[in-house]
Amino acid sequence: xxxxxxxxxxxxxxxxxxxxxxxxxxxxxxxxxxxxxxxxxxxxxxxxxxxxxxxxxxxxxxxxxxxxxxxxxxxxxxxxxxxxxxxxxxxxxxxxxxxxxxxxxxxxxxxxxxxxxxxxxxxxxxxxxxxxxxxxxxxxxxxxxxxxxxxxxxxxxxxxxxxxxxxxxxxxxxxxxxxxxxxxxxxxxxxxxxxxxxxxxxxxxxxxxxxxxxxxxxxxxxxxxxxxxxxxxxxxxxxxxxxxxx
Amino acid sequence: xxxxxxxxxxxxxxxxxxxxxxxxxxxxxxxxxxxxxxxxxxxxxxxxxxxxxxxxxxxxxxxxxxxxxxxxxxxxxxxxxxxxxxxxxxxxxxxxxxxxxxxxxxxxxxxxxxxxxxxxxxxxxxxxxxxxxxxxxxxxxxxxxxxxxxxxxxxxxxxxxxxxxxxxxxxxxxxxxxxxxxxxxxxxxxxxxxxxxxxxxxxxxxxxxxxxxxxxxxxxxxxxxxxxxxxxxxxxxxxxxxxxxxxxxx
Numbered sequence: 001x002x003x004x005x006x007x008x009x010x011x012x013x014x015x016x017x018x019x020x021x022x023x024x025x026x027x028x029x030x031x032x033x034x035x036x037x038x039x040x041x042x043x044x045x046x047x048x049x050x051x052x053x054x055x056x057x058x059x060x061x062x063x064x065x066x067x068x069x070x071x072x073x074x075x076x077x078x079x080x081x082x083x084x085x086x087x088x089x090x091x092x093x094x095x096x097x098x099x100x101x102x103x104x105x106x107x108x109x110x111x112x113x114x115x116x117x118x119x120x121x122x123x124x125x126x127x128x129x130x131x132x133x134x135x136x137x138x139x140x141x142x143x144x145x146x147x148x149x150x151x152x153x154x155x156x157x158x159x160x161x162x163x164x165x166x167x168x169x170x171x172x173x174x175x176x177x178x179x180x181x182x183x184x185x186x187x188x189x190x191x192x193x194x195x196x197x198x199x200x201x202x203x204x205x206x207x208x209x210x211x212x213x214x215x216x217x218x219x220x221x222x223x224x225x226x227x228x229x230x231x232x233x234x235x236x237x238x239x240x241x242x243x244x245x246x
Numbered sequence: 247x248x249x250x251x252x253x254x255x256x257x258x259x260x261x262x263x264x265x266x267x268x269x270x271x272x273x274x275x276x277x278x279x280x281x282x283x284x285x286x287x288x289x290x291x292x293x294x295x296x297x298x299x300x301x302x303x304x305x306x307x308x309x310x311x312x313x314x315x316x317x318x319x320x321x322x323x324x325x326x327x328x329x330x331x332x333x334x335x336x337x338x339x340x341x342x343x344x345x346x347x348x349x350x351x352x353x354x355x356x357x358x359x360x361x362x363x364x365x366x367x368x369x370x371x372x373x374x375x376x377x378x379x380x381x382x383x384x385x386x387x388x389x390x391x392x393x394x395x396x397x398x399x400x401x402x403x404x405x406x407x408x409x410x411x412x413x414x415x416x417x418x419x420x421x422x423x424x425x426x427x428x429x430x431x432x433x434x435x436x437x438x439x440x441x442x443x444x445x446x447x448x449x450x451x452x453x454x455x456x457x458x459x460x461x462x463x464x465x466x467x468x469x470x471x472x473x474x475x476x477x478x479x480x481x482x483x484x485x486x487x488x489x490x491x492x493x494x495x496x
Contacts, residue, residue: 022351023351116334116335123347
């Protein structure tokens, strides 16, 4: 019953979020601000994580390729497909759920407990739309770009790790990167990223918006927001994979 | 004028407001007083729609707020200014941006005009040289004054103040009280102030409503309160020996 209550309230909130804005120019400005705050500010962590993920995937794959019958260029292919199919979208999505999700839940939650949301409502402003809509649109725009950056950086990380692997050559690695490339994998990753972006922003926003109490509850709801967005990302990862890849 | 008729509000089956009917006059400072837990804040939040009432009517110059749809309420709220207990200034905006915010949302004034108007109201509440400071960088009293400037920048017809003196020292409290009263007269607003500060009652109470256990227990002026024989009101307003001596001498 509680699950149905939360789903119902979440849907109601989203209906309010997507109502016509009071003043479009203000919302557009907010979207740009949020793109910087939620997207560009996450670029550093995405680059660092993707670089090391790519490098480690390459090293681990090379370590496991003991059989001389398996061609070594498959190491490059494995790195490429791992980054494209899973790591750049899902793992980066999970990390952003922690970073961006807790940020959104605590920001909106703090506004709730300090009556700033009530102040917006009293002014005749749709607080849900004003606070949440720009965040959702910003991440829907910027997160696919972060995913593409992550793919390139991951593959670059794999390339640099080749120099630490004696049996693998750069030529083998590059041949593997080009071998049997299915561009639909990129589409699949972008579709996943868009769905995850919506989850990463809307679920924490929901938890922040409905905080009741004080700073302790803001902290609890931020944690809950990260946990539930991560679970939903994993769930939708499976659903989208089932729909698009089988 | 705001007219409240037979207002009822409960939470989880527990009655908080019970059959409250009052008239809150325009151009006067209407004070709602009562002990903690008497339902003052719930009453105020019900008036502005932050709490949905169970039954009863709230008429803003004849317009029934309880029967309005979401969009109609949004329109009416443009005529409402509210000062929250903690100020509720937006942390991410400077003092000036906070005051300009309602102008950005609801007017087509140029940037220069908006600045001019914001600065006029900031000067009116005696805030100087703090335009580019953030709320966290100014004192509690200054935050309240900036919040008043933000509340009145669109020339509202109705002003609601939720415990404007909480957390302030007595002299700053009186400054805030006087400011609210002066602005109410200047802009001819219907002003409703929630308080349990007796200084405020004696300083600015044109019309005083005493809530007790969720009911309207007494209504009168600050002069009448000095001569009341209502025991609950007397216990609330004159709780100490000193206050009782003041009452006897009045």
